[in-house]
Amino acid sequence: MQPTKKNKNVSTARWKHILSERVQQLPASEFDQIMRISKENKNVISLGPGEPDFDAPKPVIDYTAKMLEAGKTHYSSTSGLAELKEAIAKKLSKDNRVHVEDPQTEICVTAGSTEGLILGLMTIVDPGEEVFVPNPGFLAYTPMVDLVTGFAIQLPLVDTDGFQLHPEMIEEKCTEKTRALILNTPSNPTGTVLKKKVLEEIADVIVEKDLIVLSDEAYEKFVFGKEKHVSFASLNGMHEHTLTLQTMSKSYAMPGYRIGYIAGHHELIQEINRIHIYTSLAPSTANQYGALKALQLPTSYVEKMRNSYAKRRELMLKLIHQTQSLHLAKEPEGAFYMFPRITEGKTSQQYAHDVLNRAQVLVVPGNEFGNKGQGFVRMSYATQKEKIQEAFERMWEKGF
Amino acid sequence: MQPTKKNKNVSTARWKHILSERVQQLPASEFDQIMRISKENKNVISLGPGEPDFDAPKPVIDYTAKMLEAGKTHYSSTSGLAELKEAIAKKLSKDNRVHVEDPQTEICVTAGSTEGLILGLMTIVDPGEEVFVPNPGFLAYTPMVDLVTGFAIQLPLVDTDGFQLHPEMIEEKCTEKTRALILNTPSNPTGTVLKKKVLEEIADVIVEKDLIVLSDEAYEKFVFGKEKHVSFASLNGMHEHTLTLQTMSKSYAMPGYRIGYIAGHHELIQEINRIHIYTSLAPSTANQYGALKALQLPTSYVEKMRNSYAKRRELMLKLIHQTQSLHLAKEPEGAFYMFPRITEGKTSQQYAHDVLNRAQVLVVPGNEFGNKGQGFVRMSYATQKEKIQEAFERMWEKGF
Numbered sequence: 001m002q003p004t005k006k007n008k009n010v011s012t013a014r015w016k017h018i019l020s021e022r023v024q025q026l027p028a029s030e031f032d033q034i035m036r037i038s039k040e041n042k043n044v045i046s047l048g049p050g051e052p053d054f055d056a057p058k059p060v061i062d063y064t065a066k067m068l069e070a071g072k073t074h075y076s077s078t079s080g081l082a083e084l085k086e087a088i089a090k091k092l093s094k095d096n097r098v099h100v101e102d103p104q105t106e107i108c109v110t111a112g113s114t115e116g117l118i119l120g121l122m123t124i125v126d127p128g129e130e131v132f133v134p135n136p137g138f139l140a141y142t143p144m145v146d147l148v149t150g151f152a153i154q155l156p157l158v159d160t161d162g163f164q165l166h167p168e169m170i171e172e173k174c175t176e177k178t179r180a181l182i183l184n185t186p187s188n189p190t191g192t193v194l195k196k197k198v199l200e201e202i203a204d205v206i207v208e209k210d211l212i213v214l215s216d217e218a219y220e221k222f223v224f225g226k227e228k229h230v231s232f233a234s235l236n237g238m239h240e241h242t243l244t245l246q247t248m249s250k251s252y253a254m255p256g257y258r259i260g261y262i263a264g265h266h267e268l269i270q271e272i273n274r275i276h277i278y279t280s281l282a283p284s285t286a287n288q289y290g291a292l293k294a295l296q297l298p299t300s301y302v303e304k305m306r307n308s309y310a311k312r313r314e315l316m317l318k319l320i321h322q323t324q325s326l327h328l329a330k331e332p333e334g335a336f337y338m339f340p341r342i343t344e345g346k347t348s349q350q351y352a353h354d355v356l357n358r359a360q361v362l363v364v365p366g367n368e369f370g371n372k373g374q375g376f377v378r379m380s381y382a383t384q385k386e387k388i389q390e391a392f393e394r395m396w397e398k399g400f
Numbered sequence: 401m402q403p404t405k406k407n408k409n410v411s412t413a414r415w416k417h418i419l420s421e422r423v424q425q426l427p428a429s430e431f432d433q434i435m436r437i438s439k440e441n442k443n444v445i446s447l448g449p450g451e452p453d454f455d456a457p458k459p460v461i462d463y464t465a466k467m468l469e470a471g472k473t474h475y476s477s478t479s480g481l482a483e484l485k486e487a488i489a490k491k492l493s494k495d496n497r498v499h500v501e502d503p504q505t506e507i508c509v510t511a512g513s514t515e516g517l518i519l520g521l522m523t524i525v526d527p528g529e530e531v532f533v534p535n536p537g538f539l540a541y542t543p544m545v546d547l548v549t550g551f552a553i554q555l556p557l558v559d560t561d562g563f564q565l566h567p568e569m570i571e572e573k574c575t576e577k578t579r580a581l582i583l584n585t586p587s588n589p590t591g592t593v594l595k596k597k598v599l600e601e602i603a604d605v606i607v608e609k610d611l612i613v614l615s616d617e618a619y620e621k622f623v624f625g626k627e628k629h630v631s632f633a634s635l636n637g638m639h640e641h642t643l644t645l646q647t648m649s650k651s652y653a654m655p656g657y658r659i660g661y662i663a664g665h666h667e668l669i670q671e672i673n674r675i676h677i678y679t680s681l682a683p684s685t686a687n688q689y690g691a692l693k694a695l696q697l698p699t700s701y702v703e704k705m706r707n708s709y710a711k712r713r714e715l716m717l718k719l720i721h722q723t724q725s726l727h728l729a730k731e732p733e734g735a736f737y738m739f740p741r742i743t744e745g746k747t748s749q750q751y752a753h754d755v756l757n758r759a760q761v762l763v764v765p766g767n768e769f770g771n772k773g774q775g776f777v778r779m780s781y782a783t784q785k786e787k788i789q790e791a792f793e794r795m796w797e798k799g800f
Binding site: 014015017018019020021022023026029051055056061064065068069071072073074075076077111112114115118122123124125126127129140143144147149179210212253254255256257258267268271274275277278279280281282283284285286287 | 417451474476540544579671686687
């Protein structure tokens with residue numbers, strides 16, 4: 001005679017039946033919760049968020065507003081505004097040595113690179129087919145492969161060699177069912193920048209196995225060490241094997257615009273354009289004009305941010321080396337993240353939880369990025385220098 | 401010795417291997433081509449497009465620009481801005497008698513209702529499971545079910561009874577594998593508004609079979625006849641069985657904003673919020689503020705558009721009745737479409753092709769909306785009265 005409890009159980013069983021296996025299998029993510037804490041609790045210093053702390057450039061905002069006022073509130077074509085696709089093609093040629101023959105059939109403008117990635121996966125992967133993902137890697141990769149009912153093959157990365165990707169690993173683990181590799185350089189969460197030589201070795205395996213590389217280059221503008229960013233599609237013969245994913249979110253500090261793009265061989269992009277109507281139709285029209293303006297800005301806008309991140313990176317490196325509870329095996333050269341190992345034998349969750357409660361500093365547990373991230377935390381330096389300094393001082397004060 | 405041709409064949413075979421079955425199975429759609437023609441060829445009068453010809457309301461544009469200038473260029477929470485979700489809950493209660501207990505866990509803001517629909521399907525449908533779709537129906541429904549590797553069960557609708565949905569049909573065709581029904585009233589492309597009594601009969605079957613209804617209410621504000629729009633979730637007991645999909649695109653003439661939302665039981669919406677990070681993360685932040693302003697506008701904004709559509713509808717009804725090549729079995733009462741039968745025995749494609757070439761008028765072939773749309777064309781009255789009048793005069797002149 002416990003009707004409420006009984007009903008609750010019945011209801012739960014019902015929802016278990018109704019919800020798809022694919023969503024029930026997804027791992028719990030603390031990403032949204034972390035974003036909320038960092039926005040709501042003003043006492044917490046957040047080294048968590050994955051977005052620039054800069055606002056979008058003023059000329060971008062002004063031009064977006066102007067286009068809204070000019071009545072650009074209607075649908076764009078599903079592949080995006082023609083003039084934006086042309087500007088993207090120029091940018092890819094100039095900045096990335098990626099040559100686009102016909103922007104209208106080889107580029108699709110998407111809601112950030114996120115939407116580009118799910119569109120790319122839908123276009124390539126059938127149920128049960130395999131996709132390589134880096135582990136640790138961006139927390140959405142494996143669930144995205146799961147959502148398209150594919151199977152993610154984890155590529156374990158270790159800190160002692162700076163989380164480098166080894167081509168032999170791809171060769172060894174490749175089966176008849178493997179279709180693609182998600183590549184992410186500079187990397188979220190590790191900050192690793194893959195060397196051109198390594199990418200060329202990977203390219204050899206990609207040709208041998210005839211795979212497609214989904215090259216997530218969200219952080220392309222933020223490379224600080226000796227290495228330069230190399231777009232995978234720029235390597236010899238890789239045009240037919242690569243979908244290049246870039247976004248305005250990080251390079252131009254406009255994540256709230258939700259504008260990215262995917263570029264590649266027209267056989268792939270035409271299919272992506274065709275299915276775009278089934279995921280969101282097209283990105284916001286006025287925001288696409290904003291993106292167009294961003295691509296026309298002098299390079300000084302990006303350079304200024306880059307220089308600021310470079311200084312913060314130097315500071316954070318120094319501070320981590322002074323922190324007894326954290327250890328960096330190699331200095332990360334890109335993105336705006338560091339991924340140090342916890343020296344005390346705590347799990348990522350315990351450490352992040354303790355640091356939040358005792359020092360009021362938010363770091364992201366490393367296991368959010370795959371099981372190989374267990375024992376690590378991600379720290380973002382997309383935060384003012386003063387705040388980074390204070391965060392570490394708070395941690396030291398509490399014995400971390 | 402025909403290397404070029406041979407290479408081309410090899411390449412085609414390669415792409416056939418690389419592209420997923422799911423995209424290769426999708427039907428060819430002329431939607432994007434139609435949008436392009438209607439925008440590019442200034443001599444053509446388009447009765448094609450599925451979007452309002454009005455611009456977004458000025459207060460919406462002004463507020464969006466203001467929020468951009470205030471630095472609202474960062475990510476929102478994956479479920480959307482808290483204040484927008486609250487405004488949506490109020491709107492649903494006031495306009496639709498749909499009660500939302502906690503806006504923060506029962507609403508997700510999406511990139512139009514399109515994204516809401518694919519998120520809803522991903523959340524409910526596993527590979528091989530079945531979803532009922534109306535035929536003729538919105539051209540994206542069946543491909544979307546295909547994309548989530550579900551199976552679309554067609555519900556054939558006929559013009560002689562005004563394309564009504566018959567509950568017995570659902571009962572008969574339902575199997576162990578059936579999970580959901582996509583409901584669309586007012587309907588694109590037929591303009592049909594389902595009666596409350598019919599919806600209640602459908603609700604009985606939904607309870608009996610424990611299905612989820614994806615209720616696409618994009619055209620909720622545009623009902624012109626005796627019937628009123630009834631939200632499926634407002635019917636007795638349907639809260640646990642319905643995902644309500646609405647959008648700002650049609651009601652507020654802001655399709656280029658790409659803002660819609662999905663509301664329902666928290667067990668479903670929480671999963672949708674969880675997977676949102678894997679499709680687009682969140683909609684444009686500033687555009688969400690624009691949507692918030694739209695929901696705060698006096699009803700006169702929507703009323704003015706509605707009255708304008710009502711007059712155009714009267715005109716188009718009169719003109720179709722005077723057109724020998726077209727026949728309307730029943731007068732459609734909603735959306736901004738008519739779906740007349742072609743009387744001459746031509747296919748939809750032939751007729752649309754002839755009308756475009758000879759009269760320079762664009763209509764959409766009915767088979768774009770499913771095989772039961774063969775022999776019909778869709779005509780949109782989201783066009784100025786003078787243009788509607790001239791389009792028909794052009795057609796009459798050429799003997800249509």
